[in-house]
Amino acid sequence: MIRLKYYIFLPIIITVVAVFSVEIPAVITGTCSNCHTMHNSQNGEAVVSYVYGSETTDAKNYLLVGTCLGCHAQDGFSMVAKVNGVDTPQVYHKDATGDLAGGNFAYILGTKGSGASDAKGHNVIDFGNTEDTLSSPPGHHDPDGIGINITCAGIAGCHGVRKSGGGIYGNHHRNVDGRLTTADQAYNSYRFLTGVKGLEDADWEKTKSVSDHNEYFGAITPMTYSGNCNICHNPQGIKPANNTMSGFCGTCHRYFHVTDEIGGTSSPFTRHPTDVVLPGSGEYSGYNGGGNPYSLVARVARTAVPAVPGDTAYPGTDVVMCLSCHAAHATDNADMMRWNYKSTTLSTAISGCNICHTAKN
Numbered sequence: 001m002i003r004l005k006y007y008i009f010l011p012i013i014i015t016v017v018a019v020f021s022v023e024i025p026a027v028i029t030g031t032c033s034n035c036h037t038m039h040n041s042q043n044g045e046a047v048v049s050y051v052y053g054s055e056t057t058d059a060k061n062y063l064l065v066g067t068c069l070g071c072h073a074q075d076g077f078s079m080v081a082k083v084n085g086v087d088t089p090q091v092y093h094k095d096a097t098g099d100l101a102g103g104n105f106a107y108i109l110g111t112k113g114s115g116a117s118d119a120k121g122h123n124v125i126d127f128g129n130t131e132d133t134l135s136s137p138p139g140h141h142d143p144d145g146i147g148i149n150i151t152c153a154g155i156a157g158c159h160g161v162r163k164s165g166g167g168i169y170g171n172h173h174r175n176v177d178g179r180l181t182t183a184d185q186a187y188n189s190y191r192f193l194t195g196v197k198g199l200e201d202a203d204w205e206k207t208k209s210v211s212d213h214n215e216y217f218g219a220i221t222p223m224t225y226s227g228n229c230n231i232c233h234n235p236q237g238i239k240p241a242n243n244t245m246s247g248f249c250g251t252c253h254r255y256f257h258v259t260d261e262i263g264g265t266s267s268p269f270t271r272h273p274t275d276v277v278l279p280g281s282g283e284y285s286g287y288n289g290g291g292n293p294y295s296l297v298a299r300v301a302r303t304a305v306p307a308v309p310g311d312t313a314y315p316g317t318d319v320v321m322c323l324s325c326h327a328a329h330a331t332d333n334a335d336m337m338r339w340n341y342k343s344t345t346l347s348t349a350i351s352g353c354n355i356c357h358t359a360k361n
């Protein structure tokens with residue numbers, strides 16, 4: 001009987017889930033005092049306690065108990081930490097078991113990994129260590145604009161609304177999780193990256209496998225610039241017109257993405273392409289071995305955001321993206337690579353390239 005009931009209700013459940021799975025809101029729930037303090041005072045003492053490094057415990061904007069880094073960069077031993085009991089993803093930590101999807105800013109400062117290096121990631125100035133080698137984003141259209149002073153959020157940041165006076169405000173409470181196919185506001189975009197579509201893994205890839213991971217959105221041709229400012233500039237701030245992850249990176253690293261600079265949309269290319277299809281023939285058809293299992297190292301992007309993570313890559317359909325080779329925050333490798341391309345051991349250096357370029361060794 002129990003089984004019978006199950007079978008009767010299953011189609012209904014599936015229908016309900018299918019109808020509502022377009023956008024699953026994970027709006028913040030729980031006691032306001034987990035994250036807010038009304039006066040920053042309790043028994044005469046400051047309540048603000050989630051601060052990074054030398055930040056003070058003075059009262060914070062939006063009456064919060066901590067700063068961005070206080071909540072997200074605790075330098076502890078877990079990649080997802082409890083902040084007043086709330087699971088909070090960490091971007092700076094010493095968890096020996098791994099890192100979340102973006103990587104870990106701790107590699108830049110050397111508090112985790114093989115030693116400090118500015119080349120290991122984006123030197124977000126909030127961490128107090130500015131980039132010493134580069135003076136602007138490589139491949140940028142306006143070297144004296146953004147400079148190297150990138151921040152978590154705002155005009156010179158990646159998350160939230162990227163215009164003067166923009167930022168994260170109003171997004172945590174409206175945050176939509178899961179499959180994000182609208183992406184016209186920060187809160188309904190992938191990880192608050194305004195304009196970017198994708199499928200967010202529920203635990204930010206704390207646990208990951210070939211069938212449990214984020215899915216990235218890609219296109220079959222990169223953006224074309226030809227003087228068209230609107231591929232990045234928009235009344236809502238700077239965002240990629242094509243909604244892809246590579247287009248997003250290209251808003252600051254334009255030359256590495258647009259067709260005008262990479263040599264068009266087909267071979268021969270002049271810069272490694274992104275948002276081009278992995279050919280369905282030749283060496284690419286053997287992507288990552290028989291059956292083309294999805295690789296967590298040389299990841300592919302999808303041209304339609306799937307409802308669930310896929311365990312297979314499809315040469316002929318899926319595309320190469322910036323995050324096929326790089327992580328977004330920082331890794332333990334030079335140039336934020338997902339593998340050690342600078343290694344003097346050839347097999348290590350090409351280990352990621354090989355997953356797509358299966359005939360090169």
Ligand code: HEC
Pocket residue numbers: 028029030031032033034035036062064086168169170171172173174
């Ligand atoms: C898990 C942490 C968390 C909890 C719990 C929480 N907030 Fe917030 N809230 C934030 C953060 C972070 C911000 C600032 C960043 C932003 O706006 O995205 C914020 C911003 C706000 C804002 C200004 C922006 C907006 O969206 O209106 C208001 C008002 C607010 N919270 C009220 C509340 C109330 C009322 C409660 C309890 C019912 C609550 N919050 C519970 C984290 C939290």
Ligand code: HEC
Pocket residue numbers: 026027028034035036064065066067068069071072083086087088089152153159168172175176177190191192200
């Ligand atoms: C009071 C603690 C707190 C503060 C302060 C705070 N956050 Fe968060 N943040 C959270 C929590 C908790 C989550 C997870 C909530 C969820 O998944 O819905 C989160 C989620 C996020 C996410 C991931 C959203 C997603 O789609 O999964 C981003 C990006 C983010 N925060 C950026 C920021 C930035 C940038 C700031 C500073 C401007 C900031 N946060 C300040 C607690 C905080």
Ligand code: HEC
Pocket residue numbers: 118119120121122123124131134136137138146147148149150156157158245248249250251252253322323326327328335336
């Ligand atoms: C808001 C602008 C901005 C965006 C968006 C952006 N970057 Fe950057 N990137 C910079 C700046 C500024 C630098 C140079 C300063 C630094 O490395 O800290 C840089 C440096 C880099 C470097 C070289 C690191 C080094 O120190 O040698 C790589 C690799 C990189 N970015 C990849 C990416 C990828 C991949 C994305 C998309 C996930 C991306 N960037 C998105 C601004 C940006």
Ligand code: HEC
Pocket residue numbers: 141142144145146147155156164225227228229230231232233238250251252254
């Ligand atoms: C590839 C993406 C991209 C394109 C295309 C682009 N911009 Fe920008 N632009 C940016 C980014 C990112 C910033 C913010 C950081 C900075 O100041 O460099 C910016 C900043 C600016 C600023 C400084 C004011 C501000 O909002 O910070 C001006 C002015 C500007 N752009 C004008 C233009 C014009 C005019 C064009 C077309 C000829 C253009 N941009 C094309 C990405 C782009």
Ligand code: HEC
Pocket residue numbers: 137138246249250253256257272273274320321322323324325326335337341
């Ligand atoms: C096929 C792998 C691959 C892809 C895809 C890729 N990169 Fe890179 N990137 C590298 C490697 C390897 C380096 C190290 C320098 C080199 O060998 O040219 C690098 C270096 C960089 C640098 C540093 C350049 C400097 O002057 O120091 C930036 C910035 C960068 N990449 C951004 C991007 C962005 C943005 C995208 C997507 C539009 C992207 N990369 C796509 C492999 C890749």
Ligand code: HEC
Pocket residue numbers: 266267268269270272273276277278279298299300319320321324325341350352353354355356357
């Ligand atoms: C996620 C898959 C992927 C990864 C990883 C990857 N590539 Fe590629 N690469 C491609 C695709 C797709 C093309 C374009 C093929 C085409 O359309 O002919 C390409 C093009 C190239 C080209 C230009 C070929 C031409 O005909 O102009 C070179 C060279 C190259 N890749 C080298 C590398 C190196 C070196 C690495 C490692 C740092 C690497 N690739 C990693 C997918 C990948």
